[in-house]
Amino acid sequence: MTSRLSNDTVQALPASVAVPSYDRARVAPGIVHLGVGAFHRAHQAAYVDQCLAEGETDWGIVGVSLRSGDTRDALAPQDGLYTLAVRDSGGESLHVIGSILSLLVAPENPSAVLAALTDPRTRIVTLTITEKAYLRAAGGELDAAHPDIVHDLANPHMPKTAHGFLAESLARRRAAGCQPFTVLCCDNLPTNGATLHRLLVEFAALRDARLAAGDARLAQHIADEVAFPSSMVDRIVPATTNADRRRISDQLGVEDAWPVMTEPFRQWVIEDDFPAGRPFWEKFGVTMVGDVGPFEDMKLRLLNGAHSAIAYLGLLSGHATVDRAFADPAIRQFVDRLWAEAIPTLPADAGLDTADYTAQLAQRFSNTALAHRTAQIANDGSQKLPQRIVASAMERSEAGAVPEHLTLVVAAWIAACEARGRTLPENHFTDPLDLALAALGTRHLSAGETVAAVFDLAGFAKDHAERQTLIELVATHLVHFRQGGPALVLAALGIH
Numbered sequence: 338m339t340s341r342l343s344n345d346t347v348q349a350l351p352a353s354v355a356v357p358s359y360d361r362a363r364v365a366p367g368i369v370h371l372g373v374g375a376f377h378r379a380h381q382a383a384y385v386d387q388c389l390a391e392g393e394t395d396w397g398i399v400g401v402s403l404r405s406g407d408t409r410d411a412l413a414p415q416d417g418l419y420t421l422a423v424r425d426s427g428g429e430s431l432h433v434i435g436s437i438l439s440l441l442v443a444p445e446n447p448s449a450v451l452a453a454l455t456d457p458r459t460r461i462v463t464l465t466i467t468e469k470a471y472l473r474a475a476g477g478e479l480d481a482a483h484p485d486i487v488h489d490l491a492n493p494h495m496p497k498t499a500h501g502f503l504a505e506s507l508a509r510r511r512a513a514g515c516q517p518f519t520v521l522c523c524d525n526l527p528t529n530g531a532t533l534h535r536l537l538v539e540f541a542a543l544r545d546a547r548l549a550a551g552d553a554r555l556a557q558h559i560a561d562e563v564a565f566p567s568s569m570v571d572r573i574v575p576a577t578t579n580a581d582r583r584r585i586s587d588q589l590g591v592e593d594a595w596p597v598m599t600e601p602f603r604q605w606v607i608e609d610d611f612p613a614g615r616p617f618w619e620k621f622g623v624t625m626v627g628d629v630g631p632f633e634d635m636k637l638r639l640l641n642g643a644h645s646a647i648a649y650l651g652l653l654s655g656h657a658t659v660d661r662a663f664a665d666p667a668i669r670q671f672v673d674r675l676w677a678e679a680i681p682t683l684p685a686d687a688g689l690d691t692a693d694y695t696a697q698l699a700q701r702f703s704n705t706a707l708a709h710r711t712a713q714i715a716n717d718g719s720q721k722l723p724q725r726i727v728a729s730a731m732e733r734s735e736a737g738a739v740p741e742h743l744t745l746v747v748a749a750w751i752a753a754c755e756a757r758g759r760t761l762p763e764n765h766f767t768d769p770l771d772l773a774l775a776a777l778g779t780r781h782l783s784a785g786e787t788v789a790a791v792f793d794l795a796g797f798a799k800d801h802a803e804r805q806t807l808i809e810l811v812a813t814h815l816v817h818f819r820q821g822g823p824a825l826v827l828a829a830l831g832i833h
């Protein structure tokens with residue numbers, strides 16, 4: 338049997354594989370990361386790995402999974418080591434990353450997670466928990482009726498949600514006279530730090546209301562004394578396949594149960610507000626700024642917006658991967674027009690070079706070595722489209738334009754949902770609204786009625802003056818999708 342990647346085997350790997358050049362035994366934990374999935378392992382953990390190699394040895398990572406034990410099961414026998422495979426058409430380079438020191442699984446042992454979060458050495462908590470785990474209601478406020486929030490308010494010592502873990506550990510640190518950690522949100526949400534800050538203050542206020550007066554006021558503490566810098570993170574990370582596992586293990590000569598695949602490009606822009614200290618990230622290409630807003634909007638609206646468009650149009654046109662969909666001339670033309678429609682919503686005075694940015698995106702989307710699946714990006718559309726597509730559509734409509742390309746993406750999402758169980762496999766992608774969407778499907782509504790109901794469910798353009806205009810535009814596209822698929826919809830815009 339092949340042996341496993343581990344502290345013992347890592348130094349004997351082939352010379353072409355980059356390995357940690359530092360003594361992992363001397364690294365102390367300084368960061369707790371919630372949501373230790375592939376994206377974190379390709380992005381933040383790789384930057385931290387470089388910091389550790391430069392001698393900043395007190396910033397090791399404790400990786401926490403909030404739901405399943407899969408990552409821990411794969412990486413614990415490997416001492417937390419894994420391979421990052423950087424791929425493009427020119428080939429593949431392998432880097433073993435050593436920054437994740439230990440892995441915890443919250444549902445198995447919430448106390449251990451709280452212990453890591455209250456450890457005075459923990460000065461930063463980073464998060465990639467995906468959009469839906471912020472548990473926002475359709476209006477954007479905390480979904481106080483969500484069963485996990487209800488659970489965490491009733492059981493503060495045994496939390497399930499990120500909100501529950503952060504609130505309880507900040508309360509314990511405060512009681513112990515220990516400085517709060519800085520919370521660094523790394524999810525694809527607009528003003529992500531401020532958004533999490535607001536949600537956590539809402540959560541803490543509900544918690545305070547249940548406590549004796551002397552124990553309360555956590556909400557005030559979090560509002561006034563905990564820093565939540567926003568950040569923009571970017572790197573394309575397709576899900577690892579079994580073929581990837583085999584190929585990487587063959588190249589290493591030892592088994593790696595969960596290597597991570599990614600592209601050469603990476604970007605991280607962070608607001609510089611770390612009262613408890615931070616690694617010297619800028620040495621490794623991280624941009625530290627005062628206001629991350631323009632970078633976030635450019636990334637969400639141009640990269641992620643186009644990604645969602647490619648995913649839904651791609652799925653409906655039979656393309657399994659982003660590069661194949663993007664090579665389809667009609668989809669490519671559509672994406673160019675989508676960008677042209679979204680770009681005027683970005684601030685003109687923030688020094689953004691959108692021409693250069695979209696040219697670079699076109700190259701990244703064409704990376705044939707990634708095989709980034711359209712079905713992967715299609716997940717959770719109800720959570721993603723507000724900041725990727727609907728926000729731009731509202732702004733363009735308000736400015737008097739007709740955002741026909743942006744609204745087409747919303748229609749494509751609805752059409753792709755409707756195609757599941759028909760032309761697409763039943764669970765080809767999933768969404769937190771799936772049950773409600775399926776219930777709509779059984780009512781045989783007109784396109785207009787369907788779109789209005791979906792806008793209500795997902796909170797799209799809630800209470801916004803342009804809501805009705807957008808619904809009508811989306812409905813026109815949905816009629817075409819229902820009649821003739823993407824070819825008819827695009828043809829109606831003159832795209833063939």
Ligand code: CS2
Nearest residue numbers: 570571572573641644713714
């Ligand atoms: C993608 C993102 O799955 C998705 O929704 O749009 O994960 C995207 O690949 C990353 O944000 C790139 O940084």
